[in-house]
Amino acid sequence: xxxxxxxxxxxxxxxxxxxxxxxxxxxxxxxxxxxxxxxxxxxxxxxxxxxxxxxxxxxxxxxxxxxxxxxxxxxxxxxxxxxxxxxxxxxxxxxxxxxxxxxxxxxxxxxxxxxxxxxxxxxxxxxxxxxxxxxxxxxxxxxxxxxxxxxxxxxxxxxxxxxxxxxxxxxxxxxxxxxxxxxxxxxxxxxxxxxxxxxxxxxxxxxxxxxxxxxxxxxxxxxxxxxxxxxxxxxxxxxxxxxxxxxxxxxxxxxxxxxxxxxxxxxxxxxxxxxxxxxxxxxxxxxxxxxxxxxxxxxxxxxxxxxxxxxxxxxxxxxxxxxxxxxxxxxxxxxxxxxxxxxxxxxxxxxxxxxxxxxxxxxxxxxxxxxxxxxxxxxxxxxxxxxxxxxxxxxxxxxxxxxxxxxxxxxxxxxxxxxxxxxxxxxxxxxxxxxxxxxxxxxxxxxxxxxxxxxxxxxxxxxxx
Amino acid sequence: xxxxxxxxxxxxxxxxxxxxxxxxxxxxxxxxxxxxxxxxxxxxxxxxxxxxxxxxxxxxxxxxxxxxxxxxxxxxxxxxxxxxxxxxxxxxxxxxxxxxxxxxxxxxxxxxxxxxxxxxxxxxxxxxxxxxxxxxxxxxxxxxxxxxxxxxxxxxxxxxxxxxxxxxxxxxxxxxxxxxxxxxxxxxxxxxxxxxxxxxxxxxxxxxxxxxxxxxxxxxxxxxxxxxxxxxxxxxxxxxxxxxxxxxxxxxxxxxxxxxxxxxxxxxxxxxxxxxxxxxxxxxxxxxxxxxxxxxxxxxxxxxxxxxxxxxxxxxxxxxxxxxxxxxxxxxxxxxxxxxxxxxxxxxxxxxxxxxxxxxxxxxxxxxxxxxxxxxxxxxxxxxxxxxxxxxxxxxxxxxxxxxxxxxxxxxxxxxxxxxxxxxxxxxxxxxxxxxxxxxxxxxxxxxxxxxxxxxxxxxxxxxx
Numbered sequence: 001x002x003x004x005x006x007x008x009x010x011x012x013x014x015x016x017x018x019x020x021x022x023x024x025x026x027x028x029x030x031x032x033x034x035x036x037x038x039x040x041x042x043x044x045x046x047x048x049x050x051x052x053x054x055x056x057x058x059x060x061x062x063x064x065x066x067x068x069x070x071x072x073x074x075x076x077x078x079x080x081x082x083x084x085x086x087x088x089x090x091x092x093x094x095x096x097x098x099x100x101x102x103x104x105x106x107x108x109x110x111x112x113x114x115x116x117x118x119x120x121x122x123x124x125x126x127x128x129x130x131x132x133x134x135x136x137x138x139x140x141x142x143x144x145x146x147x148x149x150x151x152x153x154x155x156x157x158x159x160x161x162x163x164x165x166x167x168x169x170x171x172x173x174x175x176x177x178x179x180x181x182x183x184x185x186x187x188x189x190x191x192x193x194x195x196x197x198x199x200x201x202x203x204x205x206x207x208x209x210x211x212x213x214x215x216x217x218x219x220x221x222x223x224x225x226x227x228x229x230x231x232x233x234x235x236x237x238x239x240x241x242x243x244x245x246x247x248x249x250x251x252x253x254x255x256x257x258x259x260x261x262x263x264x265x266x267x268x269x270x271x272x273x274x275x276x277x278x279x280x281x282x283x284x285x286x287x288x289x290x291x292x293x294x295x296x297x298x299x300x301x302x303x304x305x306x307x308x309x310x311x312x313x314x315x316x317x318x319x320x321x322x323x324x325x326x327x328x329x330x331x332x333x334x335x336x337x338x339x340x341x342x343x344x345x346x347x348x349x350x351x352x353x354x355x356x357x358x359x360x361x362x363x364x365x366x367x368x369x370x371x372x373x374x375x376x377x378x379x380x381x382x383x384x385x386x387x388x389x390x391x392x393x394x395x396x397x398x399x400x401x402x403x404x405x406x407x408x409x410x411x412x413x414x415x416x417x418x419x420x421x422x423x424x425x426x427x428x429x430x431x432x433x434x435x436x437x438x439x440x441x442x443x444x445x446x447x448x449x450x451x452x453x454x455x456x457x458x459x460x461x462x463x464x465x
Numbered sequence: 466x467x468x469x470x471x472x473x474x475x476x477x478x479x480x481x482x483x484x485x486x487x488x489x490x491x492x493x494x495x496x497x498x499x500x501x502x503x504x505x506x507x508x509x510x511x512x513x514x515x516x517x518x519x520x521x522x523x524x525x526x527x528x529x530x531x532x533x534x535x536x537x538x539x540x541x542x543x544x545x546x547x548x549x550x551x552x553x554x555x556x557x558x559x560x561x562x563x564x565x566x567x568x569x570x571x572x573x574x575x576x577x578x579x580x581x582x583x584x585x586x587x588x589x590x591x592x593x594x595x596x597x598x599x600x601x602x603x604x605x606x607x608x609x610x611x612x613x614x615x616x617x618x619x620x621x622x623x624x625x626x627x628x629x630x631x632x633x634x635x636x637x638x639x640x641x642x643x644x645x646x647x648x649x650x651x652x653x654x655x656x657x658x659x660x661x662x663x664x665x666x667x668x669x670x671x672x673x674x675x676x677x678x679x680x681x682x683x684x685x686x687x688x689x690x691x692x693x694x695x696x697x698x699x700x701x702x703x704x705x706x707x708x709x710x711x712x713x714x715x716x717x718x719x720x721x722x723x724x725x726x727x728x729x730x731x732x733x734x735x736x737x738x739x740x741x742x743x744x745x746x747x748x749x750x751x752x753x754x755x756x757x758x759x760x761x762x763x764x765x766x767x768x769x770x771x772x773x774x775x776x777x778x779x780x781x782x783x784x785x786x787x788x789x790x791x792x793x794x795x796x797x798x799x800x801x802x803x804x805x806x807x808x809x810x811x812x813x814x815x816x817x818x819x820x821x822x823x824x825x826x827x828x829x830x831x832x833x834x835x836x837x838x839x840x841x842x843x844x845x846x847x848x849x850x851x852x853x854x855x856x857x858x859x860x861x862x863x864x865x866x867x868x869x870x871x872x873x874x875x876x877x878x879x880x881x882x883x884x885x886x887x888x889x890x891x892x893x894x895x896x897x898x899x900x901x902x903x904x905x906x907x908x909x910x911x912x913x914x915x916x917x918x919x920x921x922x923x924x925x926x927x928x929x930x
Contacts, residue, residue: 002518004563004794006508007547012560014567015503015574022504034852036829036859038480039487043471043593044509044549044579045529053467064510065537066529066549068583082472084509084531095477098469102479104877108859109480114509118533128508145841145862156852277842279849329469364501376610377742384744387499387621394501394573397610412569 009119009127011344016413019363020356021347024161025112028132028341031156032110035149037134040109042091044116045082050094052083053328062086062117064127084116088133088340089325096137097329105139106146112343126344135338137325142335144267147301147321148274150337154305154317155280157341163355165308166316169288170242172268173298173320175249176289178261179231182253183224194218195292198232227252232290239282242272246287267300299323303339313349317341361436362413363392366452369405369419370396382418382430382445389449391416391456410435416452420445474584474592476809481878484828485821486812489626490577493597493806496621497575500614502599505574507556509581510547515559517548518793527551527582529592549581553598553805554790561602562794570604571611577808591809600803602790607800609732612766612786613739615802619770619782620745622806628820630773631781634753635707637733638763638785640714641754643726644696647718648689659683660757663697692717697755704747707737711752732765764788768804778814782806826901827878828857831917834870834884835861847883847895847910854914856881856921875900881917885910 006012013021033039045066052063066082085091088111096103112132119125134153136146151168158166180191197212206229212218213225220228231249236242246265253261268287275285293302300321307313319339326334350356368383370376379395386393394414396405402419409417417433424431429442434455443451471477478486498504510531517528531547550556553576561568577597584590599618601611616633623631645656662677671694677683678690685693696714701707711730718726733752740750758767765786772778784804791799815821833848835841844860851858859879861870867884874882882898889896894907899920908916 001796002515002793004515004559004791005512006559006563007510007512010508010510012507014564015505018504018506021506033828033857034855036832036857038828039483040480041483041486042477043475044581045472045475045593047470047472050467050469062533064531064533064547066531067545068527068529070583072530072545080532080537082529094469094471098471099479104873106862116509118535128510143862149860149862152849274841274845277845279846326469328467331466363498363503367501376739380739380742381744384617390499392498392501395614397571397608397614408569 007127008121009125011126011129011348016362017351017356021343022363024343024347025130025132027160028157028343029110029112031153031160032112032132032134034156035108035134035153037108037110037153040092040095040111041113042085042088042095042111044114045084046091046094048079048081048083050329051085051090052079053090062119064116064118086117087115088113088131089135089338092133092135092137093326093334094329096334097326097332100330100332105137106142107137108134109137110134114344124345124348126348129342129344132341132343133338135325135336137334137336140333140335142337144270144300145274147267147337148271148278150319150339151271151275151285151303152278152280154303154339155284158305158317159284163307163350164310166284166305167308168285168317169291169304169306169315170268170271170285171287171289171291171302172264173292173300173302174260175246175264175268176292178253178258178264179249179289180228181258182256182261183220183227185220185224185228194220194228195232198228198290201229201232234287234289236287239272239276242285242287243269245289264300271301293318293320297322301337310349310353310355313346313353316346361415364394364412364414365392365456366416366418367394367405367409367412367414368396369402369417370399371402371419371421372399375399375420375425378420378425382420382448385446386418386449386452389453391449391452406433406435415456418448472592473586474590476591476594476813481827482816482821486808487828489808489812490595490597492625493622493808494575494577496618496625497577497597497599499621500573500599500618502573502575502618505557505560505576506578507550507553507560507576509579510549511556511559513544513546513548515794516550516555517544518555527584529581529583551582552580553578553596554600554803557598557600557602558791558799559794561799562791562797565795565797570602571607572602573599574602575599579809589810589813591813594807594809597806597808598803600790600801602799602801605798605800607802609735609765610739612732612802613736613743615784615804616736616740616750616768617743617745619768619804620749623770623782624749628772628815629775631749631770632773633750633782634756634769634771634780635733635736635750636752636754636756636767637729638757638765638767639725640711640729640733641757643718643723643729644714644754645693646723647721647726648685648692650685650689650693659685659693660697663693663755666694666697699752699754701752704737704741707750707752708734710754729765736766758783758785762787766802775814775818775820778811778818781811826880829859829877829879830857830921831881831883832859832870832874832877832879833861834867834882835864836867836884836886837864840864840885840890843885843890847885847913850911851883851914851917854918856914856917871898871900880921883913 064084065080067080114128115131119127154168185191201209213220214222236245246268250265291302291304298320302320304315305317321337325336368379370379383393383395415436418430420430428445430445430448433440529549530545532545579593580596584592619633650656666674675690678685679687701710711733715730756767756769763785767785769780770782786802790801833844835844848858848860880901883895885895895910895913898905
């Protein structure tokens with residue numbers, strides 16, 4: 001006898017939780033499709049030499065390699081032939097380069113699959129987790145307008161997910177670079193080091209950061225450090241304020257404003273204006289000049305998204321604009337902009353914070369009770385009618401005490417119990433018990449599905465879905 | 466520069482094909498949920514000692530093992546710690562045993578995920594493929610009625626998939642065993658060998674099979690062999706005929722009918738009657754006494770499903786009743802009944818047979834054209850209204866010649882192109898071009914989403930979906 005168990009670092013859910021998770025996946029997918037993004041799925045494993053072109057370093061150490069029994073026996077030199085994807089970006093690059101001549105650009109794709117990382121086992125760290133990505137890939141160039149569209153998608157997704165107030169934090173790497181250059185921090189690596197120190201403000205306090213940056217390692221003048229600290233603390237509180245903050249950065253730089261600074265400011269301005277034209281309310285986005293994201297990768301717009309009432313969860317959706325998606329696979333220049341939602345981690349944290357409603361309704365909407373074997377054919381007919389009418393229906397296949405059947409439905413989160421005894425049968429009706437509203441009613445047998453559908457749609461409308 | 470490519474034996478689709486594939490997944494899932502099955506997902510990798518309890522042999526040789534870079538470096542003795550699942554049945558057994566006390570039985574679950582096998586590379590053989598499974602698991606016992614429900618699910622799924630006429634081929638292992646015992650073929654292993662020979666009828670002809678079975682290896686009397694051949698050729702052609710065929714087997718056995726034969730006949734009869742009560746038309750199922758499936762695993766009802774006009778595709782959905790799901794993991798007796806659809810293989814074969822409509826509509830339903838930059842904000846507003854109204858809408862972010870934009874929409878399978886020039890804007894309307902019906906019409910800007918939704922629902926109703 002083997003003890004049934006899963007490996008450390010995977011999330012496996014009980015059915016009720018899985019329903020909640022699936023609903024989130026559905027909302028995300030529906031909104032991605034609503035904005036015209038096309039589905040892509042790639043294999044879980046890729047050829048190792050294709051997958052591991054760029055990295056080395058951190059990523060490679062976290063890669064899971066795959067070997068069939070035959071390959072294991074051979075144990076050749078070098079890396080195994082196959083490896084599990086560790087994100088959806090490298091597979092996207094490979095996909096776009098491989099199918100370049102069969103795709104139309106700009107290419108909008110969404111991809112929602114699991115990825116794999118050999119992380120150290122730790123609470124909240126996953127070795128297998130869902131990513132839900134969208135990207136728009138251009139050929140040679142990609143209009144800044146897509147950066148605004150991506151922000152509108154983030155807004156649509158998190159509005160419908162209904163997990164509380166949120167704001168997309170917006171920044172621009174060019175603006176950031178231009179600002180740092182104007183402060184005399186010209187080298188990109190040095191900028192990265194400064195930003196890493198600045199990131200410690202929340203934990204270590206401003207004084208610590210100020211000391212470090214004016215100290216021997218960095219040697220920055222005190223007034224420069226103050227300007228940097230002022231800059232990264234910028235958070236706009238309205239659309240107009242966001243535009244004003246950008247103008248202020250330009251004004252502060254004055255004649256010394258570099259091309260990068262001007263370009264970044266213009267891009268941010270465009271994104272803000274288009275986001276408004278797309279109907280995104282101004283409470284849903286703000287400038288945050290401390291957002292940097294992967295410094296090597298992103299080159300323009302960068303996004304993070306945070307839950308207003310749960311800042312401790314951190315960013316729930318991040319991404320940005322990059323120069324060239326697939327330089328390892330093709331000579332074509334493929335700039336893009338995209339975001340990723342790490343849904344497994346998000347679900348885990350929402351559940352931890354009590355934001356996943358544990359008693360959410362089941363995907364099963366109705367249960368047909370069975371009182372005795374003589375009523376079986378009739379009950380099967382009722383179930384059939386409900387299903388044809390679009391109601392997800394579970395059938396009790398063996399008669400049990402009615403009380404037990406109600407108890408079961410209630411515990412399972414099934415809203416309606418439908419049944420017909422001799423009396424109901426004679427009158428061509430069924431009895432419906434609504435466990436949610438604690439009401440009972442009768443309805444003509446052939447109208448039962450319609451009646452339940454109306455009730456369910458009402459509930460959905462009330463819940464704002 | 467690395468050549469972008471996928472490993473052999475995986476299926477990767479272009480977006481239009483992926484949309485068709487996704488629609489099939491959606492139909493299957495919708496019907497599984499309609500019958501009250503609950504979603505389960507399990508991790509792609511399991512602990513090797515948990516995954517490989519039973520097998521050895523054929524299965525183990527096809528297993529993919531998973532190792533992180535760290536584990537690779539260590540290269541200990543024995544098997545790697547992790548392995549990719551090769552089906553969804555072993556993970557289900559592990560899941561049910563692990564969560565036994567948190568589940569309610571009978572437990573109806575569906576699971577639609579990819580599985581992995583180290584198959585020899587060959588056209589139409591996949592190393593990664595989707596399985597779409599449902600099972601009902603009982604505790605200690607499971608009523609035969611669930612076997613009928615499963616058949617009704619198969620019928621619902623393939624009716625809605627709309628890939629042509631199909632029939633569920635039905636048999637019962639007990640009946641089969643009883644029949645063979647009555648012919649003096651008592652040993653289960655011997656029965657398996659006989660069945661394997663009988664399976665060659667289509668390829669080698671009846672005479673070849675007759676010679677083999679009467680020959681030295683088997684030594685069966687000629688009249689016994691004839692009875693076996695007659696038996697396995699049974700195909701019912703109506704509900705009444707199916708019942709009559711069962712009575713005939715019982716009548717032929719007469720007094721000598723074993724308990725197994727009687728039990729199998731009774732089960733088949735029950736399943737047939739309940740399937741009818743569930744409203745499955747009799748054209749959709751038939752007895753086929755040659756269906757055996759995994760002889761070690763299935764113990765009662767067995768199903769295969771074939772496309773009437775494409776018998777060469779073979780079974781597109783198979784399964785059956787088993788005695789005990791998880792004997793390796795728990796002492797509880799967990800009988801079950803289930804089926805599996807191998808969707809990757811099915812999709813591949815349907816496409817090969819020209820049954821996947823390559824020009825099926827995109828998931829994108831409308832495109833908002835852009836005539837000039839001055840109209841951008843207005844076009845964004847139209848797109849927003851369409852999306853809020855539930856229409857999947859792609860926005861042209863850069864102005865191009867209108868002809869080019871129509872061409873693009875047409876090639877992409879987008880049905881509606883929506884646009885507003887100065888004139889339309891002044892009158893508060895938008896112009897809609899329906900590329901499918903080759904019509905153009907105007908509609909008030911705020912009614913556009915509703916108008917398109919009506920058209921799309923009409924199209925769906927006409928297509929019978």
